[in-house]
Amino acid sequence: MSSATPFLRAWQREALELYLLRQPRDFLTVATPGAGKTTFALTVAADLLHRGVVQRVVVVTPTDHLKTQWAQAAGRLGINLDPLVAGRGALSADFQGFAITYAGLAANPTAHRVRIERFRTFVILDEVHHAADALSWGDAVLEACEPATRRLALTGTPFRSDDNPIPFVTYEPGADGVSRSVADYSYGYGPALKDGVVRPVLFMAYSGEMRWRTRAGDEVAARLGEPLTNDATAQALRTALDPGGAWIPAVLTAADRRLDEVRRDIPDAGGLVIASDQTSARAYLAVLDQISGEKAALVLSDESEASSRISAFASGTSKWMVAVRMVSEGVDIPRLAVGVYATTTSTPLFFAQAVGRFVRARRRGEMASVFLPSVPRLLAHASDLEVERDHVLGRPVKDEGDLFAAEAELLQRANEGEAASDPLGDFEALGSDASFDRVLYDGGEFGHEGIVAAGSEEELDFIGIPGLLEPDQVADLLRHQRTKRARNQPAVARPEKSAYERQSELRRELNGLVGAWHHRTGQPHGVTHSQLRNTCGGPAAAQATSDDLTKRIDTLRAWALRSSAN
Numbered sequence: 204m205s206s207a208t209p210f211l212r213a214w215q216r217e218a219l220e221l222y223l224l225r226q227p228r229d230f231l232t233v234a235t236p237g238a239g240k241t242t243f244a245l246t247v248a249a250d251l252l253h254r255g256v257v258q259r260v261v262v263v264t265p266t267d268h269l270k271t272q273w274a275q276a277a278g279r280l281g282i283n284l285d286p287l288v289a290g291r292g293a294l295s296a297d298f299q300g301f302a303i304t305y306a307g308l309a310a311n312p313t314a315h316r317v318r319i320e321r322f323r324t325f326v327i328l329d330e331v332h333h334a335a336d337a338l339s340w341g342d343a344v345l346e347a348c349e350p351a352t353r354r355l356a357l358t359g360t361p362f363r364s365d366d367n368p369i370p371f372v373t374y375e376p377g378a379d380g381v382s383r384s385v386a387d388y389s390y391g392y393g394p395a396l397k398d399g400v401v402r403p404v405l406f407m408a409y410s411g412e413m414r415w416r417t418r419a420g421d422e423v424a425a426r427l428g429e430p431l432t433n434d435a436t437a438q439a440l441r442t443a444l445d446p447g448g449a450w451i452p453a454v455l456t457a458a459d460r461r462l463d464e465v466r467r468d469i470p471d472a473g474g475l476v477i478a479s480d481q482t483s484a485r486a487y488l489a490v491l492d493q494i495s496g497e498k499a500a501l502v503l504s505d506e507s508e509a510s511s512r513i514s515a516f517a518s519g520t521s522k523w524m525v526a527v528r529m530v531s532e533g534v535d536i537p538r539l540a541v542g543v544y545a546t547t548t549s550t551p552l553f554f555a556q557a558v559g560r561f562v563r564a565r566r567r568g569e570m571a572s573v574f575l576p577s578v579p580r581l582l583a584h585a586s587d588l589e590v591e592r593d594h595v596l597g598r599p600v601k602d603e604g605d606l607f608a609a610e611a612e613l614l615q616r617a618n619e620g621e622a623a624s625d626p627l628g629d630f631e632a633l634g635s636d637a638s639f640d641r642v643l644y645d646g647g648e649f650g651h652e653g654i655v656a657a658g659s660e661e662e663l664d665f666i667g668i669p670g671l672l673e674p675d676q677v678a679d680l681l682r683h684q685r686t687k688r689a690r691n692q693p694a695v696a697r698p699e700k701s702a703y704e705r706q707s708e709l710r711r712e713l714n715g716l717v718g719a720w721h722h723r724t725g726q727p728h729g730v731t732h733s734q735l736r737n738t739c740g741g742p743a744a745a746q747a748t749s750d751d752l753t754k755r756i757d758t759l760r761a762w763a764l765r766s767s768a769n
Contacts, residue, residue, distance in 0.1 A: 209280060212400060215243045218388040222247055227387070229354045229371045231331070234390040236359040236559025237401045241273065241535075244327050244355055245280050252282065252299065257325040257352050260284065260300035261318075263308055263344070264329045268510040270302040272535055273329070294318070300325075305333050309343035320350035331356035334369050345370040359559060392562070392588060396674065401562040402540075402569050403674045406585040406643040407461070407666065408577040409454050409657070413442040414633040422633065428577035428640065429707070430746060436578060437547070438630050443576050444479065444545050446486035448635035452494070453657035454543060455487065457639070457666050458574045459495050462522060462541040465670035469569065472670065473516065474541035476525045477557050479548065487545060488525045499523035537563045540670070544575040554584040568671035577640040585643045586714070586721070586728055639665070641711065642681060645674070646721055648711055649681040709752035710744060716759045735759060 211219065214234070222230055234240045251257045260282060262273045270286035277284045288294055288301035308315055319326065326348045328334065334344045348354060354371050368374065374382040395401040410427045415438050417423060425431055427439050427450075443450040458474060465472045476491065478484035481503055491499045500516045502509050502524060516524050517536040527546075542561050544554075561571035575581050639662040641650035655661040668680060717731045732744060739758055741751035 209242050209246060211242070211246065212239055213398065214390045214394070214400070215239055215246070218243055218390070219246060219250075221388055223250070225387075228352070229356070229373075230387045231356045231358075231372055231384070232388045232390075233358055233386040234388075235392040235395045235401060235562070236555075237563030238359065238390055238395050239400070240329075240357045240359060241276050244329075244357055245277055245282065247355060248277070248282060248325055248327065249280050251325050251353060256323065258299075258322040259319075259324040260327070261315075261324055261348075261351075262300070262302040262327045262329060263348075264302060264304055265333045267304060268513055269329065270304060271510055271514075273302045273327075305340045305344070308347050309339050312343040312346040315347040316350060319347060323352040324350070325353045325355070326351040328354065328356045328371070331358050331369055331372065341368070341370055399567050400564060402564045402571045403645065403677060404558060404562060404571045404573055404585075404588065405665075405668070405677070406582075407457070407572060407574045408582060408585075408640040408643060409450070409457070409574065409637050410577040410640040410654075411443065411450050411453075411635055411637040411657075413439045413450075413635050415439070415442045416631040416633055418630060428579065428582075440547055440549075440576055440578055441630075442632040442635050443637075444483065444547065445632040445635065446483060446490060448632060450635040450637040451487065451545065452490050453637035454545075454574050455491055456494050457657060457662065458541055458543050458572075459491070459522070460663075461572050461574075461666040464667055465540050465572070466522075468670035469538075469540060471520045471538050472540040473521070473536065473538045474523045474543070475536075475539050475560060476523065476543040477546050478525060478527050479546040481527060483545070484525050484527050491523050491525065495522050497522060499525055502526040535563070536560065537565050539563075540569065540571055542571070542573040544573060544581065549578070549580045549584070551584055551587075554581065555588075558585075558588065568673060570670070570672060570677060572666075582643065582714070583728065586646065644681055645678055647678070647681075648714060650711075652708070705749050706752065709749055709756065710747075713744065713752055713756050713759070716756060716763075720759060720763065731759070 218232060218234075232240060232243065234243070248257075248260045252260065260277070262270070262277075262284060264270050264273060274284040274286040282300070283298045285294060285298040285301040288298075288303065294301055303315070318324075328344065328348070334341045348370070356369070356371060369384065373385045375385050376382050392401060396403060408428075412424060413427055414422065414424045417438075423435070423438070425435060425439050427443055431439060442448065445451070455476070458476075462472060462474045476484075476487050476499075478487055484501060484503065488499050488501050498521075500512055500521065500523070502512050502516075503526070513536070517538070539561050542557070544557060546553075546557075558571075558573060561573060573585075575585070637657045639650070639655040639657060639659075641648050642665050643649075649665070651661045651664070665681070668677070672680065714728075717728050717735075720726065720731055721728055735755040735758055736743065739751065739754040741747050741754075744752070744755075747755075
């Protein structure tokens with residue numbers, strides 16, 4: 204084995220020192236995507252091999268591509284892992300271990316248990332929350348890995364709520380009686396951002412007018428992001444993502460312009476469009492080819508060459524890739540800098556996986572830009588990017604909007620059921636257009652008053668932000684862009700705003716203040732909204748009147764003033 208020692212970041216050194224001090228049989232590390240969990244785990248493996256504590260290393264991953272990625276990373280540290288052992292049978296003497304997927308482990312857990320117990324084995328469980336995706340996977344991990352000498356569990360994705368405990372993870376009851384997972388070491392997005400380990404993210408939200416026909420034959424027109432029923436919101440979102448409308452071409456054009464701006468400073472920066480299904484992915488690819496002037500890469504997980512296409516894109520300099528299942532955790536393409544979230548899946552776990560593909564920093568000043576539909580749930584996920592969560596056992600789900608709602612079925616459909624197009628169901632998309640809505644960054648919201656047309660100079664104020672800036676420079680520039688237009692506008696009489704326009708402005712202002720309050724106090728957005736509602740009265744924000752919203756804004760400003768005075 205080579206004695207190559209990787210450069211360790213401060214958090215990796217701290218976690219390694221803790222591990223070496225404790226010498227535990229089981230250790231759970233929770234670290235934000237892009238922080239370097241692979242390097243940390245392999246450094247532990249190299250130490251254990253060097254000291255003779257273990258003889259073999261086994262890595263369990265969610266996907267086939269990650270098996271290869273882990274084997275390549277291990278090889279750079281002198282640890283030879285076989286990523287194809289499942290198809291070969293016996294392990295060659297050339298290797299010190301192997302990599303296998305959770306599904307592969309579940310196919311024959313007894314055989315893998317025999318392999319693990321024959322040698323002193325160190326098992327790395329990558330993105331360990333997948334061991335709770337299905338009882339068969341969890342049972343297989345428990346059966347096969349129980350004899351291991353040491354086990355290291357890794358995750359970079361928010362855990363969800365369900366009743367499937369993750370093997371080899373410790374749970375402790377809280378004051379509310381609900382059991383939660385306990386990490387041995389945690390490194391969240393907020394600290395990683397301060398350390399320059401991950402990039403700050405600009406979320407570029409786009410609205411627009413949507414038209415569709417219901418199953419009853421009624422034609423409906425609505426603006427994306429306005430208060431709607433759950434069904435109408437879903438139909439408006441699907442209308443926006445319909446490749447036959449104008450929303451997708453307009454947003455892809457804006458994203459391509461943003462990528463061109465980033466590539467002025469980062470020449471190899473790449474972009475990724477995340478689609479709902481293969482049919483949409485192929486349609487987006489055709490649109491993107493025309494917009495960008497070069498052939499984009501298409502990666503579909505059920506194709507044999509998917510892994511090689513990912514590797515080719517990762518090591519190349521081409522602009523765009525379109526994919527479906529590519530949001531799987533751990534896929535390492537550090538040059539990804541611009542993303543388009545063009546999928547109907549809106550669960551917290553899936554969203555975190557997707558955004559995690561863009562945050563890996565290579566040098567200071569890099570930032571990520573993610574274009575997304577302006578719908579409340581996605582905007583809430585963007586605002587909650589820094590929230591750290593544990594795995595919650597048996598927590599009651601209050602409603603479908605509950606942040607911790609169990610979501611295995613949605614993830615399985617999104618990550619595994621991509622071969623068939625996601626049907627439009629009981630409605631027909633008739634048409635769409637796109638308009639720039641706002642930028643979400645660091646808990647704040649930035650934009651211009653009124654409707655900003657896609658392709659306008661006002662839109663360019665934001666998508667033209669330089670590709671290399673420090674986080675505080677980004678915030679200053681966004682504030683400047685928001686006020687610049689107001690100063691330069693001629694003094695003309697403005698028409699009286701409609702009730703909808705007034706409510707939209709108030710709701711945006713309230714959400715911005717709630718985001719700022721979260722960054723000051725750490726209090727979740729939903730808790731703040733609930734406290735404001737209890738204090739001021741009235742319905743939920745989506746149904747609140749202008750007077751209700753104004754009262755909540757004034758109340759939150761008063762809280763902020765009292766907090767500053769203290």
